[in-house]
Amino acid sequence: MDGKTLEYKGEAALKELEQLTMKTSEIQRNILKEILTRNAATEYLNKYMNGSVDVKKYKKMVPVITYEGIHPYIQRIANxxxxxIISGQSITELLISSGTSSGEPRLMPSIAEDLDRRTYLYNLIMPIMNRYIPGLDKGKAMHLLFVKREMPTPSGLAARPVLTSYYKSKRFRCRAADSFNDLTSPNEAILCTDVHQSMYCQLLAGLIHRHHVLRVGAVFASALLRSIHFLERHWADFVIDIRLGRPGSIVSDPACRAAMCKLLTGPNPALADEVQQICNGSDSDEKGGRSWRGVLRRLWPEARCIEAVLTGSMAQYVPALEFYGGGIPLVCTMYASSECYFGVNLCPLSDPAEVTYTLLPNMAYFEFLPLQRWLGQSSGCRDDEDVVDGENLVDLADVKPGLYYELVITTFSGLHRYRVGDVLQVVGFHNQAPQFKFICRRNVVLSIDSDKTNEEDLYKSITAAKRLLEARDLLLVEYTSYADTLMIPGHYVLFWEIVCTANVMNTVISFDTELLQACCSVVEDSLGYVYRRCRTHDNSVGPLEIRVVEIGTFEALMDLFIGQGGSINQYKTPRCIESSDALQLLNSRVMASFFSPHEPIWNP
Known part of the structure; x- marks a missing residue:
């Protein structure tokens, strides 16, 4: 149970999982002792512990930190x-976090055995899935996976996203083509750093294997939707390639082209006709118009699930995936980050809004900062002080159902009592291991005055307003926000990208002013007490504004961030915009603007 064993299949994996969760406290104590023993001589720990490996002293003396507390040490290693300095074992690479919640990518230390732990968690997924959807090992998975170019560091250590690290590893590249690992995409397509060529080749490979695909997915829901939109634009090119039996000119990378030529063994007019008939929209919706509703089910008729991260900021993509999926169940399998892989979803077919994760006690040492002032009706997560009393933290097995906590981790690679920034709610236990619902990222907030609106508040308020759109056959496919303080008083601005679902997707929409103004009002009425007080009583916040942007704007925003060093695998649309370049792009594509026509409901 040390995370190093790689091959777990079937009942053996599930028995291992039961053993882990029945001994949560014991395993966590042993994990912390092992970490302290390995890292006792490091500069960082020795500063507080003087060589001691005593657990009580660790909890009393070692501070709880944010990234700013460890960044100087990581930078020294990068240099x-x-x-x-921080680890008793050699750091083999630096992992680039998505960083979108705070605006800046972060570098996380990683040691060789971290790959073992990641692989260990991946190898638990299929046995769990097979309990609910038997036979998934009898076909292929069309998982759209992408890598990002590495960043050089003065030390020579590679700096790259965690998923790029995994896909480039021998474990992934030389995996056995069975069960969870039988992908439609050739390695050459996955490892291609040209995102468009990679996406093209992976979608083409998925279409070639369309009758053998049992699972469709990507790491994040946003990447899967991006790929679907790419398919909408390029399906005619795929049809030509399949009909002629050779990849088109877009595939110029030699390795990708050679791999695709092996898949396209010759002209296949029958398959080309099938894809053309589906993508050309000959399947009409119930209102008689052409529609891409359910296109995933039609293109991959044997698909039994759609896999992606659907919690947190990804939750707002669920309606769009349901639209394209045509009833294929949506599945969210695991909880992980660049800092550490945390746990798994033991009930993968649960509603995306009800997904919970069981943290595995052998991944790292977990502590939890109680957020006792968090209230569902308040303005958000209030226990966000930079300095935290470490003795107030709670161990993994001692958290209480119903309460909210911020996750704090200690890893083998040198993160000691590190605040991940994720707010979790305990919803129950599996044996001794608590099960958590992901609530939000703590630091994502809008603020004009004393109001503080976090990601969860924003999502809930927009979800309430989306119902008005859906009643008119309109779908909010993407959103972001920023606090406009140039006007007095300042106000919240929401950027919305809206499409019509009643007819052809991407139809130009005539916006109803009353409808969008009503959406503004619903959003404001659903925001926190402090915001509504500032709007109504204090007059320190101005009317909320919705700016509707052109279709494709958020793909352009993704391209902007990827072009500045982001990774498509880890890209998450920032829910609050801080980048001036991003704001300029969004404003350049505004089609119409609407303000809340009245003050929100507020009861003092």
Whole structure:
């Protein structure tokens, strides 16, 4: 149970999982002792512990930190100093976090055995899935996976996203083509750093294997939707390639082209006709118009699930995936980050809004910062002080159902009592292991005055307003926001991209002013007490504004961030915009603007 064993299949994996969760406290104590023993001589720990490995002293003396507390040490390693600054084992690479919640990518230390832990968690997924959807190992998975170019560091250590690290590893590249690992995409397409060529080749490979695909997915829901939109634009090119039996000119990368030529063994007019008939929209919706509703089910008729991260900021993509999926169940399998892989969803067919994760006690040492002032009706997560009393943290097995916590981790690679920034709610236990619902990222907020609106508040308020759109056959496919303080008083601005679902997707929409103004009002009425007080009583916040942007704007926003060093695998649309370049792009594509016509409901 040390996370190093790689091959777990079937009942053996599930028995291992039961053993882990029945001994949560014991395993966590042993994990912390092992971490302290390995890292006792490091500069960072020795500063607080003087070589001691005593657990009580660790909890009393070692501070709880944010990234700012560890960043100088990581930067020194990136510049060429010894790994022993923070880790008793050699740091083999630096992992680039998505960083979108705070606006800046972060570098996380990683040691060789971290790959073992990641692989261990991946190998638990299929046995769990097979309990609910038997036979998934009898076909292929069309998982759209992408890598990002590595960043050089003065030390020579590679700096790259965690998924790029995994896909480039021998574990992934030389995996056995069975069960969870039988992908439609050739490695060459996945490892291609040209996102458009990679996406093209992977979609083409998925279409070639369309009758053998049992699972469709991507890491994040946003990447899967991006790929669907790419398919909408390029389906005619795929039809030509299949009909002629050779990849088109868009595939110029030699390795990708050679791999695709192996898949396209010759002209296949029958398959080309099938894809053309589906993508050309000959399947009409119930109102008689052409529609891409349910296109995933039609293109991959044997698909039994759609897999992606659907919690947190990804939750707002669920309606769009349901639209394209045509009833294929949506599945969210695991909880992970660049800092650490945390746990799994033991009930993968649960409603996306009800997904819970069971943290596995052998991944790292977990502590939890109680957020006792978090209230569902308040303006958000209020326990966000930079300095936290470490003795107030709660161990993994001691959290209480119904309460909210911020996750704090200690890893083998040198993160000690590190605040991940994720707010979790305990919803129950599996044996001794608590099960958590992901609530939000703590630091994502809009603020004009004393109001503080976090990601969850924003999502809930927009979800309430979306119902008005859906009643008119309109779908909000993407959104972001920013606090406009140039006007006095300042006000919240929401950027919305809206499409019509009643007819052809991407139809130009005539916007109803009353409808969008009503959406503004619903959003404001659903925001927190402090915001509504500032709007109504204090007059310190102006009317909320919705700016409707052109279709494709958020793909352009993704391209902007990827072009600035982001990864398509880890890209998450920022829910609050801080980048001036991003704001300029969004404003350049505004089609119409609407303001809340009246003050929100507020009861003092």
């Amino acid at each position: 060429g100093e010894s790994s022993s």
